[in-house]
Amino acid sequence: MVVLSKIYTRTGDAGTTALGDGSRVPKTSARVNAYGTVDEANATIGMARLHATGDMDAQLAAIQNDMFDLGADLCRPDMAKDAEAEYPPLRMTAAQVDRLEGEIDAMNDALEPLRSFVLPGGSALSAHLHLCRTVTRRAERLAVELSATEGVNPAAVKYLNRLSDWFFVASRIANDDGRADVLWVPGANR
Numbered sequence: 001m002v003v004l005s006k007i008y009t010r011t012g013d014a015g016t017t018a019l020g021d022g023s024r025v026p027k028t029s030a031r032v033n034a035y036g037t038v039d040e041a042n043a044t045i046g047m048a049r050l051h052a053t054g055d056m057d058a059q060l061a062a063i064q065n066d067m068f069d070l071g072a073d074l075c076r077p078d079m080a081k082d083a084e085a086e087y088p089p090l091r092m093t094a095a096q097v098d099r100l101e102g103e104i105d106a107m108n109d110a111l112e113p114l115r116s117f118v119l120p121g122g123s124a125l126s127a128h129l130h131l132c133r134t135v136t137r138r139a140e141r142l143a144v145e146l147s148a149t150e151g152v153n154p155a156a157v158k159y160l161n162r163l164s165d166w167f168f169v170a171s172r173i174a175n176d177d178g179r180a181d182v183l184w185v186p187g188a189n190r
Contacts, residue, residue: 020076048128122175133167
């Protein structure tokens with residue numbers, strides 16, 4: 001269990017931060033950028049939840065918890081040393097990705113196929129979910145970029161990829177099951 005009795009530590013005043021294994025890196029490192037953007041995505045989910053109810057809110061709450069798991073995963077480098085850790089490191093799992101896929105499939109069953117691209121907007125919830133989608137896509141790009149030079153749990157990248165799809169489908173559900181989607185009209189303002 002995490003106990004935070006003091007919020008500021010002054011240990012980051014010189015521009016470094018501690019990773020999950022205790023090592024220190026610059027706050028501008030690729031790893032910090034990746035998990036920092038996951039944290040940003042989680043904040044956008046909190047904003048979306050202001051407009052969500054019922055199953056959608058419950059699913060978003062589960063995703064927010066997953067995002068903390070994901071941040072913990074990304075902040076701990078070198079999966080090869082997981083067995084040596086004082087406690088088992090928290091890593092994303094295939095089951096978390098599978099849950100998202102099941103939810104995407106269930107939501108998608110209620111939707112008519114798209115005949116155009118969707119513009120972000122419609123209901124307040126849909127607009128917020130589109131923001132969640134775009135920030136999650138950025139987190140995914142940063143995690144992929146990190147994986148080119150350092151070890152990253154493949155399930156973490158898969159989770160981010162599925163999550164952005166989840167947000168897209170959920171945004172359509174939030175627009176009266178797609179009936180209130182704002183569709184792109186190519187060349188409409190020429």
